[in-house]
Amino acid sequence: MVTIKFDLLGHNNEVDLTSRMLPHIWCSGCSLGTNVQSFIRGAISAGLNLDREVVMVSGIGCTGRASGYIEADGFHTTHGRAIAFATGVKLGNPNLEVVVFSGDGDLFAIGGNHFIHAARRKEDLTVICTNNSTYGLTGGQASPTTFENTYTPTTIEKNDKPFDLVNLALGAGAAFVARYTSAHYKILPRIIKEALQTKGMAFIDLISGCPAIYGKKNGYPTGEIMVQNFLESSVDIVPDDEGTYLLPENTAVHFDQGKGYTKIPVGIFRRGEKK
C-alpha cells in the first residue's frame, strides 16, 4: 500500500498555468484549453522560459482570457488592437518573444487592418488565431469566418462568403503560414516551435470549435463529436513545385450545416527563414 501526497498533485504543466485562476471560464468541450496547452508545450520545446522570455497579448473574446491563464507576462488589450499592442512591445524590447493569441472575431473583423499591415511590414511576431467561426462570448453572432448556409442569431437565410485566413496571410506576406485543428495536439507543439523560431510574422490558423453555441446549431453539438469531426475531415496538403496547393480552391475550409466540417486542408503552407 502506498500513500499519495495530494499536495504535490497538479497538471503536468502546472508551473506554466496560473493555478489561482483555474478552473477556467470556458464552456464544456471548448477547444481553447487544448490550444493553450499545445502552446505551452510548444514554447517549452522551443527552449523558452515562459515567465521570463514570453509576452502573451490577446484581444477581446473568449480567447482573450488565454493571456491570463498562462504564467507569462501578458496583456488583455482593447478590441482588435492585440497586434498593434504587440508591435509596440516588440519595438520596446526586441529580446522578448511576443505572441498574439487571439480569436478570429478580434483579429480579422475589427483588427483586420492591423493584421495585414503587420504581415506586410514583417513584424517579428507569432500570431495564433483560434478560429471558431463565431463570436462565442457574446452569443454566436456571425464573424468574418462564419460559413455560408449556417445558422447564426444575426443573419437571415445565408451568410456572406467567409475569409480564407491562410490565403489572406499568404497574400499579405506573412513569413510562416500554417493551419491545424485543435485535435492535432500531437503535432501542434512542433509547429508552434517552428513558428516561434521564424524571422518575420508567423501565422497559425488554429481551427477550433464552439460546441456550446455555434456547434449546437450547425452539426457538432458536443466536444466529443467535434474532435472526431476535426480528425475525420482534416486533409494533409501535398506541397509541389508548381504551387497548386496554394490555390484558393485548395486552401478553403468547407462546412455543411448538420454535418460540421467536411474538408479542412491542414499543413504548413509557407516556411520562412529561421532566426
Added chain:
Amino acid sequence: MDTDSIPNENIQSNERFDVYLVGNKHNRIFAVDRNRCKGCKICTSICPYNAIFMGKVKSHRGFIYPIENGKCTACKQCVYICPDFALSIHDAADITEEAK
C-alpha cells in the same frame, strides 16, 4: 463516488483528486481533478485503450467526471487534449511514499 462501477482497486481520493495507480508495474499515477473537470467526454473518445469512462455521479460542481478502469498505460493522450487541465500523469515515485 460511484464505487460499484470501478473494478480498479488502486484508487485513492481526497476532496479534489481521484488518483489511480496505472501502468504495467503500477509505477505511474493517473489523477483526475474533480475541481476542474467539466465532463466534456473528449478524453473518453480519444483514449486508444478505452481505459476511461464517464461515471454517473456528479462532482460538487455538477459535472460528471472520468473514471479509469484498469487498462490505462499512461500514454498521456488524454492529458494533452483535456481542455480543462483536469487530467495528469505522474511518476509514482515523485508523488507517493511507502507506508511503514
